[in-house]
Amino acid sequence: MKKKILLLGSGELGKEFVIACQRLGQYIIAVDNYFDAPAMQVSNEFEVINMLDGEELDRIVKKHNPDIIVPEVESIRTERFYDYENNGIQVVPSAKAANYTMNRKSIRDLAANELNIKTAKYKYAKSLDELRIAVDYCGFPCVVKPLMSSSGKGQSTIKKYEEIEDSWNYAIDGSRGDLVEVIVEEFVNFDYEITLLTLTQQNGNTLFCPPIGHRQERGDYQESWQPMDMNEKHLNSAQKIAAKITKSLEGSGIWGVEFFISKNGPIFSELSPRPHDTGMVTLANTQNFSEFELHARAILGIPVLEISLLKNGASAVILAEKNSKDPLFSGLKKAACFKNTDYKIFGKPSSRPFRRMGVALSYGTESVDILVKKAKQVASCIKVS
Numbered sequence: 235m236k237k238k239i240l241l242l243g244s245g246e247l248g249k250e251f252v253i254a255c256q257r258l259g260q261y262i263i264a265v266d267n268y269f270d271a272p273a274m275q276v277s278n279e280f281e282v283i284n285m286l287d288g289e290e291l292d293r294i295v296k297k298h299n300p301d302i303i304v305p306e307v308e309s310i311r312t313e314r315f316y317d318y319e320n321n322g323i324q325v326v327p328s329a330k331a332a333n334y335t336m337n338r339k340s341i342r343d344l345a346a347n348e349l350n351i352k353t354a355k356y357k358y359a360k361s362l363d364e365l366r367i368a369v370d371y372c373g374f375p376c377v378v379k380p381l382m383s384s385s386g387k388g389q390s391t392i393k394k395y396e397e398i399e400d401s402w403n404y405a406i407d408g409s410r411g412d413l414v415e416v417i418v419e420e421f422v423n424f425d426y427e428i429t430l431l432t433l434t435q436q437n438g439n440t441l442f443c444p445p446i447g448h449r450q451e452r453g454d455y456q457e458s459w460q461p462m463d464m465n466e467k468h469l470n471s472a473q474k475i476a477a478k479i480t481k482s483l484e485g486s487g488i489w490g491v492e493f494f495i496s497k498n499g500p501i502f503s504e505l506s507p508r509p510h511d512t513g514m515v516t517l518a519n520t521q522n523f524s525e526f527e528l529h530a531r532a533i534l535g536i537p538v539l540e541i542s543l544l545k546n547g548a549s550a551v552i553l554a555e556k557n558s559k560d561p562l563f564s565g566l567k568k569a570a571c572f573k574n575t576d577y578k579i580f581g582k583p584s585s586r587p588f589r590r591m592g593v594a595l596s597y598g599t600e601s602v603d604i605l606v607k608k609a610k611q612v613a614s615c616i617k618v619s
Contacts, residue, residue, distance in 0.1 A: 236261060237534065240298055242285055243306030244273030246580040246590070247509045247526075250517065251306070252276045254530040263298050266307075270583040273306075285310040286412060295323070302326060302533060306508055308336045308382045309410040326533050327434065327485025331507045334483060338381045338417050341505055349482060351475055351502045354494075355420040362402045368418035369398055375421040378402070379453070380409035389453030391421065422501055424494035428462050429512045432476040432489040433528050436535045440480070442473050443521060443528075444543045447602070448512040452588065457610065458512040459548040459602035460520045464495060472500040479505060488513075488529040511590075512549075517578060518595040520547035545597050548605035550613040552577070552592035554585035561585040561618050563592075569615035574598045577612055591618050 237260050241248050244264040249272035252262045256276065264277035267284055274280035279298075283290045288311040295303070295318060303318060304326045315329035325332055334340040339358060345351040357368035358381075369376055369392060378401045380388040388408020390401045405416045427450070431443035447462030448455045476491040479502070490510025492503040513525040522542045523531070531538055554561065560583065569577055579592040594612035596605040 235259070235534065237301040238263070238298065239302045239304055239533075240295065240300035241265060241273060241277070241304050241306060242291075242310050244271035244277075244280070245306065246272050246578075246582075246593075247511065247514075248273035248306040249276055249580065250514075250524070250526040251304070251509060251529055254524070254526040257527075258530055258534060258536070260530075260534070263300065265294060267309075268583070272581045275581055287311070288314050304508070304533065305332050305336070307410070310336060312336045324533075325485075327480075327487040327489070327507050328483065331480075331483035331485050335505055335507045336382060337413070338379060338504070339415070342417065344482065345479060345502050345505075349478060351479065352500075353502050354422045357418050358415060359402075359418060360415045362399060365402050365416065365418065366398055369395075372418050372420040377419045377421060378405050379417050379419070380405045380413070381415045381417055382410045382413045383408050387453070388416075422494045422496070424496045424501065426462065426464075426495050427503070428464065428472070428493050428495060428500075429458070429510050430472050430476050430491045430493060431510065431513050431516075431525055431528075432473075432480055432491050433532055433538060433541065434480050434486050434489065435532050435537060436486045437537055439537070440477050441538060441541050442476065443513075443516070443525070443541050445469060445472070446510075446512050446515060454588070454590070455512050455551065457548065457550045457606050458515045459606050460515045460546065461543060461602070463602075468495055468499050475500060475502055483507070486532040486535070488525050488532065514578075514593050515547050515549040515595070517593070518545075518547035518549065518576065518597040520545055520597060546599065546602050546605055547595065547597040548602055548609040549596075550594045550606065550609035551590050552579075552594060552613045552616050552618070554589045554591050554618040555587055556585065556618075557587070558585045558619070559583065561591065564617045564619060565615040569594070569612045572596070572608060572612050575608060575612045577616065579616075585618055592616060 444461035
C-alpha cells in the first residue's frame with residue numbers, strides 16, 4: 235500500500251502526521267501559504283499557495299492527483315472538497331466533516347440544533363452593532379471568537395460594555411480567511427476542560443483515547459496532561475456525545491472533541507477533524523499510538539484494535555517572545571537534564587510573540603500535577619532568540 239497524500243496545512247501537527255505516514259511507507263505533498271513550513275521539511279514534495287483561492291486549490295489537486303486529501307488548518311476553500319470527493323479522492327475525514335468544522339457556525343448549529351447536544355448559549359455577529367446585541371443576549375461575561383481561527387487567535391472575554399469594540403477588532407484581526415463574522419458565547423461555569431480524542435475507523439469501530447486535561451491562556455493551550463482524572467459517568471456521557479457528532483459528520487480519522495465539564499456533566503465546546511494541539515502530550519508515549527499515528531492508520535484503513543494508556547504524561551509549550559526570522563534556540567542541553575522528559579522543536583522559519591515554537595514533554599508514574607511542573611521546567615530552559 236502506497237498512497238499519495240496531499241496535506242493542506244503544514245504546521246507542527248502536520249509535521250508529526252507526515253512522520254507517522256512516512257513510517258507507514260506513504261508519499262506526502264505538504265501545502266501551506268509560506269515556504270519552509272514544518273511539514274514541508276519532512277515531506278516528499280511541497281507547494282506554496284493561498285489555500286483560500288479555489289482555483290489555486292483546484293490546480294494543485296489536478297497537478298498531483300492525490301489518493302487522499304488531509305486538511306490540517308481552517309483557512310481552506312473547503313466547499314471544493316465535495317467535488318474532489320465526488321471525483322473519487324478520499325477527503326479526511328470526509329468533505330462534510332472538513333467543510334462543517336472549518337467554520338464554528340456550521341459545527342455549532344449542527345450540534346445544538348440538529349443533534350440536540352448541550353452547548354453554551356450563543357449568538358452570531360457580522361458587525362460591531364450586531365456584536366453589542368449578541369453580548370446583551372449572552373450577558374456578561376461572555377466569550378467572543380472568530381468563526382474561522384485556530385490556536386485561540388482572535389478570542390477574548392468581554393466583562394464590561396466598554397470592551398466590546400476592542401473585542402470586535404481583535405476577533406477580526408485574528409480571523410483566518412475572508413470571513414467577517416464572530417460567535418459570542420455565554421461564559422460557562424465549569425470545573426475543567428478536556429479534549430476527548432476520538433478515533434473513527436473504516437471498520438466502524440470507534441475508540442477513545444484517555445481524556446486530556448489542559449490549561450489555556452489567550453485562548454491557546456499552555457499545558458496538557460493525560461489522563462484527566464474525571465467522573466466516570468461524565469466521561470461516558472462525553473464519549474456518547476463525541477460518537478454521535480463524529481458519526482453525523484462521517485469519515486475516518488482522529489477527532490479532537492473539546493468539552494467543558496461542570497458538576498452536571500459535559501458541555502460540548504468545539505471539534506477539530508484532525509490531531510489536536512493538546513494531544514501533543516501523546517508524543518510522550520503515553521499511549522500505544524500517538525494521535526498522529528492513530529490518524530494515519532485510520533486514514534489508510536489499518537485497524538486499531540485498542541488504545542491503551544501506558545503511562546501518565548504532560549506537555550508544556552515553548553513560546554517565542556519576539557519577532558524574528560530563522561530563530562535560534564538555546565538551553566537545549568540544560569533542558570535534557572531532567573529524567574523522563576523530552577522536547578520537540580517544530581522548525582518554524584519565523585517567530586512572533588507567543589508563537590508556539592516547540593513543546594516539552596514529561597512522562598512516568600508520578601501524578602499529572604508533578605509531570606506538568608516538570609514539563610514546564612523543561613520548557614523554561616529553552617529560549618527562542
